Amino acid sequence: xxxxxxxxxxxxxxxxxxxxxxxxxxxxxxxxxxxxxxxxxxxxxxxxxxxxxxxxxxxxxxxxxxxxxxxxxxxxxxxxxxxxxxxxxxxxxxxxxxxxxxxxxxxxxxxxxxxxxxxxxxxxxxxxxxxxxxxxxxxxxxxxxxxxxxxxxxxxxxxxxxxxxxxxxxxxxxxxxxxxxxxxxxxxxxxxxxxxxxxxxxxxxxxxxxxxxxxxxxxxxxxxxxxxxxxxxxxxxxxxxxxxxxxxxxxxxxxxxxxxxxxxxxxxxxxxxxxxxxxxxxxxxxxxxxxxxxxxxxxxxxxxxxxxxxxxxxxxxxxxxxxxxxxxxxxxxx
Amino acid sequence: xxxxxxxxxxxxxxxxxxxxxxxxxxxxxxxxxxxxxxxxxxxxxxxxxxxxxxxxxxxxxxxxxxxxxxxxxxxxxxxxxxxxxxxxxxxxxxxxxxxxxxxxxxxxxxxxxxxxxxxxxxxxxxxxxxxxxxxxxxxxxxxxxxxxxxxxxxxxxxxxxxxxxxxxxxxxxxxxxxxxxxxxxxxxxxxxxxxxxxxxxxxxxxxxxxxxxxxxxxxxxxxxxxxxxxxxxxxxxxxxxxxxxxxxxxxxxxxxxxxxxxxxxxxxxxxxxxxxxxxxxxxxxxxxxxxxxxxxxxxxxxxxxxxxxxxxxxxxxxxxxxxxxxxxxxxxxx
DNA sequence: CTGAAAGCGCTTACAG
DNA sequence: CTGAAAGCGCTTACAG
Numbered sequence: 001x002x003x004x005x006x007x008x009x010x011x012x013x014x015x016x017x018x019x020x021x022x023x024x025x026x027x028x029x030x031x032x033x034x035x036x037x038x039x040x041x042x043x044x045x046x047x048x049x050x051x052x053x054x055x056x057x058x059x060x061x062x063x064x065x066x067x068x069x070x071x072x073x074x075x076x077x078x079x080x081x082x083x084x085x086x087x088x089x090x091x092x093x094x095x096x097x098x099x100x101x102x103x104x105x106x107x108x109x110x111x112x113x114x115x116x117x118x119x120x121x122x123x124x125x126x127x128x129x130x131x132x133x134x135x136x137x138x139x140x141x142x143x144x145x146x147x148x149x150x151x152x153x154x155x156x157x158x159x160x161x162x163x164x165x166x167x168x169x170x171x172x173x174x175x176x177x178x179x180x181x182x183x184x185x186x187x188x189x190x191x192x193x194x195x196x197x198x199x200x201x202x203x204x205x206x207x208x209x210x211x212x213x214x215x216x217x218x219x220x221x222x223x224x225x226x227x228x229x230x231x232x233x234x235x236x237x238x239x240x241x242x243x244x245x246x247x248x249x250x251x252x253x254x255x256x257x258x259x260x261x262x263x264x265x266x267x268x269x270x271x272x273x274x275x276x277x278x279x280x281x282x283x284x285x286x287x288x289x290x291x292x293x294x295x296x297x298x299x300x301x302x303x304x305x306x307x308x309x310x311x312x313x314x315x316x317x318x319x320x321x322x323x324x325x326x327x328x329x330x331x332x333x334x
Numbered sequence: 335x336x337x338x339x340x341x342x343x344x345x346x347x348x349x350x351x352x353x354x355x356x357x358x359x360x361x362x363x364x365x366x367x368x369x370x371x372x373x374x375x376x377x378x379x380x381x382x383x384x385x386x387x388x389x390x391x392x393x394x395x396x397x398x399x400x401x402x403x404x405x406x407x408x409x410x411x412x413x414x415x416x417x418x419x420x421x422x423x424x425x426x427x428x429x430x431x432x433x434x435x436x437x438x439x440x441x442x443x444x445x446x447x448x449x450x451x452x453x454x455x456x457x458x459x460x461x462x463x464x465x466x467x468x469x470x471x472x473x474x475x476x477x478x479x480x481x482x483x484x485x486x487x488x489x490x491x492x493x494x495x496x497x498x499x500x501x502x503x504x505x506x507x508x509x510x511x512x513x514x515x516x517x518x519x520x521x522x523x524x525x526x527x528x529x530x531x532x533x534x535x536x537x538x539x540x541x542x543x544x545x546x547x548x549x550x551x552x553x554x555x556x557x558x559x560x561x562x563x564x565x566x567x568x569x570x571x572x573x574x575x576x577x578x579x580x581x582x583x584x585x586x587x588x589x590x591x592x593x594x595x596x597x598x599x600x601x602x603x604x605x606x607x608x609x610x611x612x613x614x615x616x617x618x619x620x621x622x623x624x625x626x627x628x629x630x631x632x633x634x635x636x637x638x639x640x641x642x643x644x645x646x647x648x649x650x651x652x653x654x655x656x657x658x659x660x661x662x663x664x665x666x667x668x
Numbered sequence: 669c670t671g672a673a674a675g676c677g678c679t680t681a682c683a684g
Numbered sequence: 685c686t687g688a689a690a691g692c693g694c695t696t697a698c699a700g
Binding site: 020 | 669670671672673675676677678
């Protein structure tokens with residue numbers, strides 16, 4: 001353990017060649033003769049030599065790493081996305097560096113877009129200031145995006161996805177339809193809310209002012225929305241609600257149930273994301289499924305594409321969503 | 335963007351000093367005079383110079399990175415642990431490199447323990463061969479551990495934790511108690527199963543052969559265990575079950591409910607982990623809570639301690655667990 | 669096919 | 685307090 005690590009010079013001495021030759025034998029074997037190659041390999045074996053990646057990277061002016069900027073790593077929503085990212089980056093020989101934008105300070109965030117830290121950036125947090133990320137490293141935005149940041153985006157059509165939920169509620173006969181929105185600073189919230197209004201209008205309905213509840217994607221904010229809803233006159237409040245996250249939908253559902261209200265008999269609920277376990281709450285949640293692994297994979301692929309030198313068109317990649325019909329929303333029995 | 339990044343030499347020229355002085359002004363300002371420092375800072379400002387971390391690291395023979403080896407990044411169980419790790423590593427100036435041991439090949443795994451890649455290692459996967467990780471970098475094991483790998487461990491007492499669940503079932507009056515185990519290759523499964531047997535024995539009971547169900551921690555394996563349980567004669571099968579993961583408990587519960595069996599009236603269920611949302615399944619799951627964020631934080635802290643040069647005692651850090659009583663287990667009404 | 673030498677961008681004893 | 689020089693461990697034109 002304390003024995004000094006052999007360097008390329010040690011291998012060279014033992015093999016009786018120059019360090020240049022060792023380097024070539026290792027990284028581009030075709031360049032050296034078969035005998036030399038064999039001698040070098042023997043010396044590598046004998047010394048237990050392993051290439052120092054950091055030194056090679058310095059020489060190559062690259063880092064071999066990609067950083068993913070994720071808001072709140074504790075949120076399990078991101079684990080599948082990261083998994084998708086890792087599954088393409090790993091085989092491509094890139095290391096994945098993860099930075100939690102919630103716990104990282106501003107200094108640390110600025111350091112993230114440094115070419116000496118990483119070769120590229122995957123941004124999963126739409127609330128970051130564009131300057132932090134602009135013009136320093138190849139970037140792709142995934143799921144969320146930063147207004148004013150011109151970078152390829154891999155995302156779903158949040159507006160249309162919200163429309164799917166609204167259509168389902170309307171199709172089920174609901175006329176008073178409510179929406180629990182995400183935090184207003186999130187581009188996702190904005191897009192989904194717009195989708196709600198759009199689709200309601202298309203169906204000849206509209207979002208009543210008191211049928212729009214504030215939330216922040218968290219379970220607890222779903223609870224609070226439920227309390228607002230419960231406080232409204234039973235004959236005037238929405239009979240069907242679309243919530244901008246599954247977590248809020250679960251919180252909402254648990255809270256109304258605690259108050260003796262039955263789901264879906266007395267109120268229909270649709271969530272968003274189709275996170276793990278949501279098929280096992282009671283009743284199983286009807287929701288909009290996002291292809292999270294695919295979002296991660298695709299984001300990583302587009303980034304690699306840029307790194308490969310391709311002049312990336314700055315077009316968006318839109319991945320399909322799906323309405324997953326389970327039991328939390330049913331026909332309006334008014 | 336295409337403008338060359340300024341190097342320390344550019345700053346030196348503009349400030350009219352040597353590169354050595356620039357380096358000192360930047361990394362150890364006390365070493366240079368106030369005027370010189372000011373001149374350097376001005377030049378830094380003028381050029382937009384930013385330190386190349388990779389070069390500094392090469393010189394310092396360190397990397398500034400810690401790698402976390404996680405099995406299956408898609409499993410949300412790990413997100414909170416990673417969050418805990420990130421929250422201490424970030425402020426300490428370390429980057430967090432994440433490697434999914436399930437998608438990474440053997441070569442890649444071997445590269446992970448390279449001093450040229452990282453300064454330390456946090457192992458979250460107990461199924462890795464010890465050799466991969468032995469004697470190359472400072473290591474700490476978190477949650478799981480590798481038999482035969484002598485490294486500080488941060489974990490819970492899985493055996494005692496399982497005992498807590500068994501005690502609860504026995505206290506509720508159950509006598510035929512079953513266990514759905516995790517995969518046999520996991521040290522966690524082994525420890526929890528041992529805890530089940532121990533505690534049953536202490537309470538004058540034992541684990542019947544046909545009351546032990548095979549699982550792999552996944553939701554689906556919980557389902558399959560439920561099918562086995564359902565197939566047993568109703569008057570002989572366990573009335574209370576402890577499952578080695580919440581995911582399995584949810585799968586089990588959903589499956590028996592689908593067969594018209596009521597939880598907890600007809601069968602009591604206890605899970606393990608207290609993952610998100612498990613308080614919102616129906617009925618809310620009684621389970622053993624692991625302090626996941628704290629596990630991550632503590633693992634990172636012990637690793638930093640080692641990196642700080644402290645000759646780390648190889649003792650284990652045992653974090654406390656907690657029985658969270660909700661509604662999925664109730665008194666035996668035989 | 670191979671070697672000597674310069675260089676990736678820093679830091680740090682060593683002198684002064 | 686400051687500079688010249690060596691060096692972290694590689695790679696790669698340039699010659700031969």
